Amino acid sequence: MLSKLIGYEFKSTRRIFLPAYAVILLLSIVNSIFIALPNAMDSISIPFGVLLTVYILAMFAVCILTFAYMISRFYKNLLGDEGYLMFTLPAQPSKLIWAKCITSTLWMLFTTIICCVSLFVLTIPSVITEGALQSSDFSLFLREFRFVLQNLWKEYGIHMFSLPLLFIIIGIIWTANFCMHIYACLSIGSLANKHRLGFAFLAYLGFSVLWEIIVLVFASISDQIMPTWNLDFLNLSSIAEIYVVALFFLIYYLIKLVINFVITNYILSRRLNLQ
Numbered sequence: 181m182l183s184k185l186i187g188y189e190f191k192s193t194r195r196i197f198l199p200a201y202a203v204i205l206l207l208s209i210v211n212s213i214f215i216a217l218p219n220a221m222d223s224i225s226i227p228f229g230v231l232l233t234v235y236i237l238a239m240f241a242v243c244i245l246t247f248a249y250m251i252s253r254f255y256k257n258l259l260g261d262e263g264y265l266m267f268t269l270p271a272q273p274s275k276l277i278w279a280k281c282i283t284s285t286l287w288m289l290f291t292t293i294i295c296c297v298s299l300f301v302l303t304i305p306s307v308i309t310e311g312a313l314q315s316s317d318f319s320l321f322l323r324e325f326r327f328v329l330q331n332l333w334k335e336y337g338i339h340m341f342s343l344p345l346l347f348i349i350i351g352i353i354w355t356a357n358f359c360m361h362i363y364a365c366l367s368i369g370s371l372a373n374k375h376r377l378g379f380a381f382l383a384y385l386g387f388s389v390l391w392e393i394i395v396l397v398f399a400s401i402s403d404q405i406m407p408t409w410n411l412d413f414l415n416l417s418s419i420a421e422i423y424v425v426a427l428f429f430l431i432y433y434l435i436k437l438v439i440n441f442v443i444t445n446y447i448l449s450r451r452l453n454l455q
Contacts (some may be wrong), residue, residue: 186281207235210297221321259370263454273448284359360440367447
C-alpha cells in the first residue's frame with residue numbers, strides 16, 4: 181500500500197515540478213547561448229541581463245515551491261478537509277505519513293540536482309570560449325584527472341567512494357528529518373482549534389530551542405563522564421575521525437527522524453483534529 185501511496189503522490193505532484201524543472205533547464209540553456217556569443221554581447225546585453233535575472237528568480241521560485249508544496253500537501257491532505265477522504269483509505273496513518281515524507285524528500289533532492297545541472301550548463305560556454313575544452317587541452321585535462329584519481333585511490337582506497345556515499349546518505353536522512361520535523365510541528369498545531377499555522381510555527385521554534393538544549397546538556401555530560409574521550413579521539417587516524425563524526429551525525433538525524441515520526445503518527449492516529 182505504501183508504494184501505491186507514493187505513486188499517487190508522484191502523479192499528483194509531478195504536474196507541478198516537471199514543468200518547473202523544464203523551465204529552469206530551458207532558461208539555463210538560453211542563457212548559456214547568450215554567454216557563448218561574446219562578440220554580440222554589446223547588442224544583447226539588456227536581453228541577456230533580463231534572462232539571467234529571470235533564471236536566478238526561477239531557481240529561487242522552484243526552491244520555495246518545493247518547500248511550500250511539501251507543507252501544503254501534508255496540511256491539506258491530512259489535516260484539512262481532504263483528511264476525511266484520506267483517512268478512509270485502507271492504509272494506516274503511518275503509511276500516509278511516510279508516503280508524504282518520502283515523496284517530499286525525493287522532490288527536494290531532485291530540485292537540488294536540477295539546480296546543480298542548470299548551473300553546470302550555464303558555465304559550459306564560458307569554458308569553451310576560453311579554449312579550455314579544445315581537443316589537445318581536453319585530452320590533457322583527462323590525463324591529469326585520471327592521475328588525480330589514481331593518487332586518491334593509492335592514498336585512500338575504497339574510502340574515496342565510501343565517504344562520499346556516507347555523506348550522501350546523511351544528506352538524504354537530513355532532508356527526510358527536515359520534512360518529518362515540519363510534519364510534526366503541523367500536527368501539533370492541528371491540535372488547536374484556531375490559528376493552527378501559528379501554533380505550528382511556535383512548535384517549530386520550541387523544538388529548535390529544545391534540541392539545542394539537549395545537545396548542550398549531552399555535550400556537558402559527555403565531557404564529565406568521559407574526560408579522556410577527546411584524547412582517545414585524537415589517537416584515531418584522519419579517515420577514522422571522519423567516519424566517527426559522520427556516523428555520529430547519521431545516528432543523530434536518525435534519532436530526530438524517529439522522534440518526529442512518533443509525534444506525527446501519534447497525533448494523526450490518536451488525536452486527529454480535522455478542520
